[in-house]
Amino acid sequence: MKAETREVTVSVNGRELTRRTEVRTLLSDFLRHELGFTGTHVGCEHGVCGACTVLVDGVPLRSCLTLAVQVDGSAVETVEGLAPEGELSRMQQAMRDEHGLQCGFCTPGILMSLLAAERDGVSCERACTDVLGGHICRCTGYQGIRAAIRLRWAELEHEAAAPHGEETPA
């Protein structure tokens, strides 16, 4: 049987891109091999490890369990979008400050899940358990990641409490 192809148009981190791809291409492979967004990592390729997590229309999902054709017309956010100017996002900075990564393989997926959690107003407790529970990290033992989440969530609380426009401590 000849492999069927389709044209897929997605916006990745705000940039609209179109490619013709096989209908069986996974979103993870589409991002990595066809569009060059290699920040999205693949570990298990069957939904267990969470390394491939990206946001599609704001929703965190496993890109290894999604076909590229399914996101035609959608907005995808990947780890590359977090520091477009080369300056780390606050969550990335917190991960760095608290040694939330060692090899960094799991980090892109975790950052994307946490971005969605931050936007959804998920509590610090749930971010540390439920959300982080969807990721496997073979290096850190999770303590550093949890410390980074607590640091970032404390910042968020501070920002919410501070009157508008006031400087937040670095």
Added chain:
Amino acid sequence: MFPREGGRVKPAVFSYLDPRTLEEALGALADHGDDASVLAGGQSLVPLLNMRLARPEVVVDVNRVPGLDALRVDAGAVRVGALVRAAAVERDPAVAGALPVLAEAVRHIAHPQIRSRTTIGGNIAHADPSSELPAVLAAVDGAVVLRSAEEERTVGWEEFFVSVFTTAREPEELVTEVVFPVRPELEFRWVEFARHHGDFPVAGVCLGLSLADGAVRQARLAATGVGDRPLRLREVEAALTGSVLGPETAREAGELAGRAVDPPSDVHGSGDFRRAILATLVRRTIESWPGQAQRGRKGAAA
């Protein structure tokens, strides 16, 4: 482990249909029948495709079919359209009010990044013998609505779940709705044991009780992970009915539940292990049920 072609491709070649109406979707299933797999949330199907354990000729993606994502709650039932994501049920205030055990069980399914995609209809249609929702459906005596190009039929849970990953759904049928009746007279609990939160449980129970003056007027008990499909433990229900809740009742019900099942052994645990876990879950769930007179821990009750 994974077949690779230049490292890029996992699933075997299939042809992809993404119907835009229900009629089109049912037409595709009528045309391709057994050769087609329905893709909804994809959280069970895509791993099977990636590992090539499933090699359908045609994938019918129903995600763009309008009208399948309705979640309706009325006095009689929670009606979950085939495309309703687990995350939507988990957050829905009407579900929390009408059938809180459903939201509670959903929270035990995998992780938020999976619940954002996985569908209730897909979970039921996949019929994993360790899955939570089939047991909830069994406990509330729910049903599944199946639709083909020809007809629509509603099948009770007991007829629907046939065996491991096997249901009464015909190849040309689509699960369009899962109906969880609301039973206000009963209070339900979901309790499970998994090695890691988000894993499929070794065993899980959905217990429903209605109490009057500390005595059980009605009991419902369904279990997952201890058979080839969700099981109602009717002998335990009968034993509980009329009894007074207490440590003795809890222990006896647990033992009876353990004896009532004959779970298979697999890599996650032997049959005896699953049986023991089930007995403990039943006992503890009853022990911690609110509204029973406090008795000394060691004292025999009733």
